[in-house]
Amino acid sequence: MTRPFLVRLHRAGPWFCSTAILLFVALSPVIFVTASGDEWLWRWLLAGVPVVALTLWLTAMAYDRTPAEASARSAEKSGTPAEASATSADLASTDASNDASDVSAVVGDGSADASDASADVPDGSADVRDSSADVADASAGVDGRRGEAGMRVAVLSLSRKVQASAHRIQEESTRMVAKFPAEPDVLEAGMRVDHAAAQQARLAQSIATLCGEQPGQHWRDPLAIADVVRGAAGRITAYRRVRVEGDPPVAVQGAHVEPLIHLVAELLANATQSSPPATEVLVTIRSVRRGAALEIDDAGVGMDETNLAWMREIASGTRQVRLQDLGEIPQTGLAVVGTYVRRHGFRVDLTESVHGGLRVAVLVPEAMTTPLTPAVPAPVGPRTPPSIPVPPSTPVPASLLAQAPKAPPASTTPAWPVHNAAKAPDPIPGRNEPSLFTSDGLPQRRSKRGQRFATGHQQAVSQPIPARPEPTAEQAGAWMSSFLSTPATPATGTTIPPVNDRQNDRQNDRTTAETDAAPENHWRNHDR
Amino acid sequence: MPGAREDDYVDHPIRSYVRTGGRARPTHRLTPATLLIGHTDPASTSVGRQEREVLSQCLGVISMAEIAVHLGQPVSVLAVIASDMIDAGLIGVRPDSDTATGPSRETLQKVLHALNHL
Numbered sequence: 029m030t031r032p033f034l035v036r037l038h039r040a041g042p043w044f045c046s047t048a049i050l051l052f053v054a055l056s057p058v059i060f061v062t063a064s065g066d067e068w069l070w071r072w073l074l075a076g077v078p079v080v081a082l083t084l085w086l087t088a089m090a091y092d093r094t095p096a097e098a099s100a101r102s103a104e105k106s107g108t109p110a111e112a113s114a115t116s117a118d119l120a121s122t123d124a125s126n127d128a129s130d131v132s133a134v135v136g137d138g139s140a141d142a143s144d145a146s147a148d149v150p151d152g153s154a155d156v157r158d159s160s161a162d163v164a165d166a167s168a169g170v171d172g173r174r175g176e177a178g179m180r181v182a183v184l185s186l187s188r189k190v191q192a193s194a195h196r197i198q199e200e201s202t203r204m205v206a207k208f209p210a211e212p213d214v215l216e217a218g219m220r221v222d223h224a225a226a227q228q229a230r231l232a233q234s235i236a237t238l239c240g241e242q243p244g245q246h247w248r249d250p251l252a253i254a255d256v257v258r259g260a261a262g263r264i265t266a267y268r269r270v271r272v273e274g275d276p277p278v279a280v281q282g283a284h285v286e287p288l289i290h291l292v293a294e295l296l297a298n299a300t301q302s303s304p305p306a307t308e309v310l311v312t313i314r315s316v317r318r319g320a321a322l323e324i325d326d327a328g329v330g331m332d333e334t335n336l337a338w339m340r341e342i343a344s345g346t347r348q349v350r351l352q353d354l355g356e357i358p359q360t361g362l363a364v365v366g367t368y369v370r371r372h373g374f375r376v377d378l379t380e381s382v383h384g385g386l387r388v389a390v391l392v393p394e395a396m397t398t399p400l401t402p403a404v405p406a407p408v409g410p411r412t413p414p415s416i417p418v419p420p421s422t423p424v425p426a427s428l429l430a431q432a433p434k435a436p437p438a439s440t441t442p443a444w445p446v447h448n449a450a451k452a453p454d455p456i457p458g459r460n461e462p463s464l465f466t467s468d469g470l471p472q473r474r475s476k477r478g479q480r481f482a483t484g485h486q487q488a489v490s491q492p493i494p495a496r497p498e499p500t501a502e503q504a505g506a507w508m509s510s511f512l513s514t515p516a517t518p519a520t521g522t523t524i525p526p527v528n529d530r531q532n533d534r535q536n537d538r539t540t541a542e543t544d545a546a547p548e549n550h551w552r553n554h555d556r
Numbered sequence: 557m558p559g560a561r562e563d564d565y566v567d568h569p570i571r572s573y574v575r576t577g578g579r580a581r582p583t584h585r586l587t588p589a590t591l592l593i594g595h596t597d598p599a600s601t602s603v604g605r606q607e608r609e610v611l612s613q614c615l616g617v618i619s620m621a622e623i624a625v626h627l628g629q630p631v632s633v634l635a636v637i638a639s640d641m642i643d644a645g646l647i648g649v650r651p652d653s654d655t656a657t658g659p660s661r662e663t664l665q666k667v668l669h670a671l672n673h674l
Contacts, residue, residue, distance in 0.1 A: 199565055202630070205572070209588055209624075209631035216580035219573040226571060247569060254605055259569035268578055275605055289569060 048083045052076055176352070183351065184239040191232035191244045197225035223262070230263040230293055234360040237367050238351045243286045250279035250398050253320045257311050260292035266300040271308045276315035277400040284372060284396040291368045291376070294361040295324050295388050303328035303385060319394040326385040336386075340378045343388070345369035372396070572633040575606060580632070582639035584649070588621035588631045591650035592638060607641055610634070614647050 056072050198221075205218035233243050251259070254275040261270040280288055292311075299309040307327035314321045331339065341347040342362045348370070349363035369376050375391040594614030596603065603611065613623045620638065624631045641647045659667075 195567075198571075199567070202567075202572075203565060205632060206630040209635075212581040212632060215572075215630070215632040215636075219571075219576075219578065219580060222571055223573050251569060252605065255570055258574050259571075262569075262571035262574040267574055285569065 042087065045083045045087045049080060052079055180239050180351065184236055184241055187232045187235035187239070188244055191229050191236065194225045194229035194232060195245075198222050198229070201225070223267070226263045227265060230290065231360075233290060234294070234364045235351070237290070237364050238349070238354070238360060240350075240367075243290055245286045246282075247285040248282045250281050250400075251285045252277075252279050252400050253313055253322075253392065253397070256280055256285060256288050257292055257313065257322065259289045260296055263289070263293040264297040264300060266305070266309075269300055269305075269308050270296055270311060272311045272313065274313035276313060276320065278315050278320045278397050279400040280320070280392060281396050281398055284392075287368045287372050288374065288392060288396075291365050291374060292322065292324075292390065294364050295376075295390070298361045299324050299326035299328070299386070299388070302326060316391070317394075318391065319397050320392040322388075322390040322392070324388040324390070325381055327383065328385040330380050330384050330386055336378060336380065342366045343369070343376045343378055345376075566628050568628060572629065575629070575633060576636040579636055582632075582635040584635075584639040584642055586620055586635040586638055586649070588619065588624070590620045591617045592620065592623065593617050593648050593650055594646070595648055596646045603646060606637060607646060610637060610641060611646060617650055 056076060201218040201221040205215050208214040229245075233245070236242075236244060252275070254272055257270075257272050261267040261272075264270075296309060296311070303309065303326035309327075310323075310325045312323045312325070314323075330336075338347075339362055342349055343365045345366040347366070349366060354360065354363065365376055368374060373393055373396075375389075375393070377389045379387050379389070381387040592614050593616075594611050596611055598608050598611035598615075600608075600611075609627055610623060613626050620631055620634060623638075624634045627634065638647065642649065
């Protein structure tokens with residue numbers, strides 16, 4: 029309400045001031061000299077000084093209050109759209125997760141979202157310009173910080189949007205590839221799209237990180253450190269040049285997987301960019317006493333002492349580089365690395381390598397690692413995987429049909445095709461091999477799924493069963509003849525066990541597939 | 557994955573182009589129904605992590621489609637990886653798994669003929 033008056037006062041201040049002084053100078057001799065004789069000087073001074081002081085004070089007040097209010101207004105202005113865009117980003121991400129089931133909806137959503145984001149951009153930048161002009165006007169520290177915070181929030185939410193859309197592109201390309209399992213061309217195109225989107229997502233995540241936020245991606249489960257490096261390699265342009273050596277049985281805990289992937293990706297990007305294109309970037313992974321150590325060596329020309337010291341300060345987190353410090357040619361890589369180092373407690377150091385390039389050493393502290401349980405249990409004793417007689421059953425109906433009539437009716441072979449049977453006198457070669465027969469004497473499908481996820485059940489079934497002789501040729505012949513003579517729906521009795529076996533097998537398949545459903549959601553923890 | 561539902565997309569930190577080194581064309585013709593047999597101990601330290609993952613699925617005879625589902629990868633990606641492993645002698649294709657070696661055309665025609673006259 030008072031604002032128009034103050035603005036008017038602000039504008040009229042100088043005029044008012046000078047007019048008042050001129051009037052006083054012009055009129056005072058007329059009033060005072062003609063009115064009284066000798067004491068005019070004192071009266072002139074007594075009346076004039078307060079008038080001039082009052083005028084100056086009013087003018088000064090007008091100058092003081094108007095810019096302060098203007099900057100406050102600008103802070104309000106910049107704050108509101110930032111909040112609004114943050115909310116819309118939230119909405120967009122919820123939308124994305126809700127609509128993930130519908131491809132076309134997602135695509136439409138994505139483009140709508142993208143246009144939304146681009147529509148936001150001019151708004152945001154105009155606002156930023158406005159507020160920065162006001163801030164310069166005001167030259168008040170507190171207001172500057174408020175404007176900075178608003179800008180940071182806006183940039184953060186925009187980067188989140190870009191990252192979400194990049195991940196959606198990756199998702200769509202993966203779906204496309206999965207839809208055409210026999211088309212290498214589709215796979216190639218999908219890979220290119222995926223690769224480009226991965227780099228876009230990395231850049232967006234770098235911006236978010238420099239705004240002081242956590243990465244947009246999260247992985248729940250631990251990931252082997254060698255896989256962390258491979259995941260990181262996938263986010264840089266020249267991923268083919270990255271060579272990984274060493275694979276210690278160490279995994280990184282889920283909460284630290286994404287920060288480490290991003291950190292390593294930035295280091296790999298630096299290494300590949302600063303070395304000749306024909307050279308490899310070597311990543312050596314070792315398990316050390318204090319955790320896991322990565323060393324990234326490039327074959328570049330390195331850098332001079334001053335630069336190296338500067339870069340080392342940034343990468344080790346000693347010198348903080350914020351978004352506004354990046355400058356006209358922004359170099360986000362080491363700044364992101366330093367941010368993660370400060371926030372998560374990784375240790376990073378840059379040294380000059382003996383052969384000229386740079387060597388970056390990364391230590392992942394032990395508290396962030398977890399020992400890696402081998403995915404494959406090491407068999408006790410000599411392992412003879414090919415010796416397992418394989419029942420002719422697969423979940424693929426086509427191959428089932430194709431193989432069924434071809435079960436060997438020969439005299440010396442077992443009832444079903446045996447791979448390398450000569451080496452396998454004992455069908456149960458080791459403790460880790462599950463029993464091949466159930467307690468009912470039915471052949472049991474040897475499935476990795478069963479081993480991995482239902483070991484308890486399998487052991488319970490297999491324990492009381494000692495080694496069983498292989499079926500003889502006569503049994504094989506009986507099986508063949510029964511198979512060929514049995515109508516399409518065999519009796520459920522036990523007179524024709526092999527046919528029953530097959531049913532049992534398929535049932536097994538189904539049940540294992542069902543029990544598998546949960547563990548196969550291994551990576552369904554991707555939170556966007 | 558063929559027949560995959562729309563909502564079963566599972567993201568993985570290791571992208572497919574990293575797994576195959578950017579190659580999309582397998583050196584062998586492997587279909588989802590192709591059966592693979594492991595020739596190497598998955599616990600062997602001489603093979604990489606990715607190969608160990610595939611080998612750990614190939615303890616018996618297993619189809620490409622099954623391995624792909626277990627590893628959460630598209631069949632076409634697995635085909636590239638498996639082709640390399642076949643070339644390296646780590647795994648083999650079960651010879652009679654190919655549908656091309658199925659019953660001869662005459663047999664099928666006879667069956668069809670008989671079915672038509674049922």
